[in-house]
Amino acid sequence: MNYLGPTDRSEPDDALKSARPFSAIVIVYDPRYLDHVPSPLHVERPDRLRSIVERLQREGLFNEVEKPPSATVVDLRRVHRESYVELVRTLGEGFVDPETAIHPDTFDIARLAVGGVLLATRVAVRDGRPTVALVRPPGHHAGPDYGGGFCYLNNVAIAAAEQVAHGHRVAILDYDAHHGNGTRDIFAEDPAVLYVSTHQFGIYPGTGPAEDIGTGEGRGFTVNVPFTAGCGDASYSAALDAVVEPILEQFRPDLVLMSLGIDAHYRDPLTSLTLSSPAYVDLVKRSAALAARLCSNRFAIALEGGYHLEALSEVIAGVMAELGGRSIPLALSEVLDDKGRGREAIEATKRAQRDVWNLR
Numbered sequence: 049m050n051y052l053g054p055t056d057r058s059e060p061d062d063a064l065k066s067a068r069p070f071s072a073i074v075i076v077y078d079p080r081y082l083d084h085v086p087s088p089l090h091v092e093r094p095d096r097l098r099s100i101v102e103r104l105q106r107e108g109l110f111n112e113v114e115k116p117p118s119a120t121v122v123d124l125r126r127v128h129r130e131s132y133v134e135l136v137r138t139l140g141e142g143f144v145d146p147e148t149a150i151h152p153d154t155f156d157i158a159r160l161a162v163g164g165v166l167l168a169t170r171v172a173v174r175d176g177r178p179t180v181a182l183v184r185p186p187g188h189h190a191g192p193d194y195g196g197g198f199c200y201l202n203n204v205a206i207a208a209a210e211q212v213a214h215g216h217r218v219a220i221l222d223y224d225a226h227h228g229n230g231t232r233d234i235f236a237e238d239p240a241v242l243y244v245s246t247h248q249f250g251i252y253p254g255t256g257p258a259e260d261i262g263t264g265e266g267r268g269f270t271v272n273v274p275f276t277a278g279c280g281d282a283s284y285s286a287a288l289d290a291v292v293e294p295i296l297e298q299f300r301p302d303l304v305l306m307s308l309g310i311d312a313h314y315r316d317p318l319t320s321l322t323l324s325s326p327a328y329v330d331l332v333k334r335s336a337a338l339a340a341r342l343c344s345n346r347f348a349i350a351l352e353g354g355y356h357l358e359a360l361s362e363v364i365a366g367v368m369a370e371l372g373g374r375s376i377p378l379a380l381s382e383v384l385d386d387k388g389r390g391r392e393a394i395e396a397t398k399r400a401q402r403d404v405w406n407l408r
Contacts, residue, residue, distance in 0.1 A: 103361035119162035144195035188228030219301035224309025227256030249274030258396035268404030280322030283390030303346035310354025
């Protein structure tokens, strides 16, 4: 493929100084995302997005909002097998796993979520401006021929595949607490997509050891940092220093996509990771700065998980403010990992990748 490469890119002395006013941060959102109800009392519920939108409105951050088109079946087939697409389209009532129910409207809302991330990515690439896709259902557990983990279609993977078709190198940073097994399986053999995941190892879906570095031509382009319970602020900061940022520097992406789940927060009910709200915001801030320096601000965020409503809405609002050069008070700021409990996981990742990337 003919990639854009690193030429003709701005290299600001301080990438964060190039951030636009907060009103220029594009939000992709459609209220129809609230119509998705997997089952009564399901943790992946419409209130997740309601809480985010209400917090953004209170903070004066819900400004430049665009409604997306639905993805086409052709879009979906970039990463999903035709038989699987047809299953989701025609099943009506059923399940793709015990926690992931399909209803007659599921396919259309899932296509709209894909469309949201496609639009956000296209805007980021076209205009060189950060974009945030507030979508549901999430997507990173959906693979070529399967769904699960509340996911039906892989929103970020489809957007990445479209950009690869245009000759672009794509870095996907997956900061959800659960390993994005679907995204990994889709791109395991593709050297045009760098997939980096920080996650709690041993919980759903049970994948993502440090030793999984991709296969064939994609060897080294899958990077897993498998944290244990209790890892949080200091561990994530160390992972960025030792693994994520050095590898992105060497990969030189043409754009950065982020699968952002807020379920690594210490208040989240589904995991045992311990990121605070300020650490989450810093995680995204550092990634955005990399994108500003390496690929001219081509940076798009897609919402994945996150199930504590206050933590979810606070982090997203903090991220939106930070991307626009503002800051807002963050209440959930307790630091439960100040020693770097994840050092062993980081060293395991470095050992697994030592023959591919120059990591110290």
